[in-house]
Amino acid sequence: MPTPTSPIGVFDSGIGGLSVLQALREVLPGERFVYLADSGNAPYGERGDAFVQARSARITDWMRxxxxxxxxxxACNTATAAAIDGLRDGNTGLPIIGVEPALKPAALHSKTHKVGVIATQGTVSSHRFxxxxxxxxAHTQFVVQACAGLARAIEDSTRPSIPASQNATQITALCAQYTSAMGRFGSEPGQIDTLVLGCTHYVFAADTLRSLVGPEVTLVDTGTPVxxxxxxxxxxxxxxxxQDVEAGAAALEACQLFTTGDVSALRHAAxxxxxxxxxxxSSAIIA
Structure with missing residues (x-):
């Protein structure tokens, strides 16, 4: 049975959930964490619901x-949308926290009442979304854009086998393609003044996105609220x-990362x- 010294489990289809883990470590500095990047099956956003549900259940069993x-x-919008209800039903007594695009905070923040949302196809097609x-x-227009390939490109950016310049070019091209398809960004009436990063991977492309949409646009993610x-x-x-001083000092040693994919990529990202x-x-085998 878990105790207060037991770890908090965190999982994502890949390395994108590290953005959520980063926020968790800031808010809960004395806690222990076990993170799983299911990179061998990434990205979930391009998988069907049945696969994501089965995979999420298997990972939860492994974590427990x-x-x-x-x-x-x-730490995955797609897995939250497809699987969280079933996981909660099957794991009573275990607190399960999901992530979802921060539409409500974005709507409250927007002055033009026009909010952009970028996410995977799996997320934007879900009933939950x-x-x-x-x-x-009621008072906000959402411009929603599915971004095929962007999570994969960000995932690939941690792989030493792919030249950094090549990957950066691909990420920039995809971000430019999708933001240009959404319309005009800015603070004037009718413009998109707030952009929701509806995939945890996208946080790691925030600088690129900001350069494209401009400094007046607010980027919103879900790490800190989660x-x-x-x-x-x-x-x-x-x-x-x-959470005493000793626990905080041991935080670096209290973070175990696992992947079902290329461990060198996860190490580089970490x-x-x-x-x-x-x-x-380390590597993990979760059949």
């Missing part, structure tokens, strides 16, 4: 049986780990984006 996690964060959009459309929600749930159930040592990443 191998690491006795006290909470599970689904449709309900979320409908619930926040981290705060995780904190609240653990606090309410008395499952927070004592060093580049989280400042973690490459030794914290």
């Amino acid at each position: 049986s191998q690491h006795d996690v006290k909470a599970l964060v689904i 449709a309900a979320l959009q409908a619930a926040n459309s 981290a705060r929600r995780t904190y609240s749930l653990l606090h309410a159930t008395g499952m927070l780990r004592k 060093e580049q984006w989280l400042g973690l040592p490459a030794t914290c990443a």
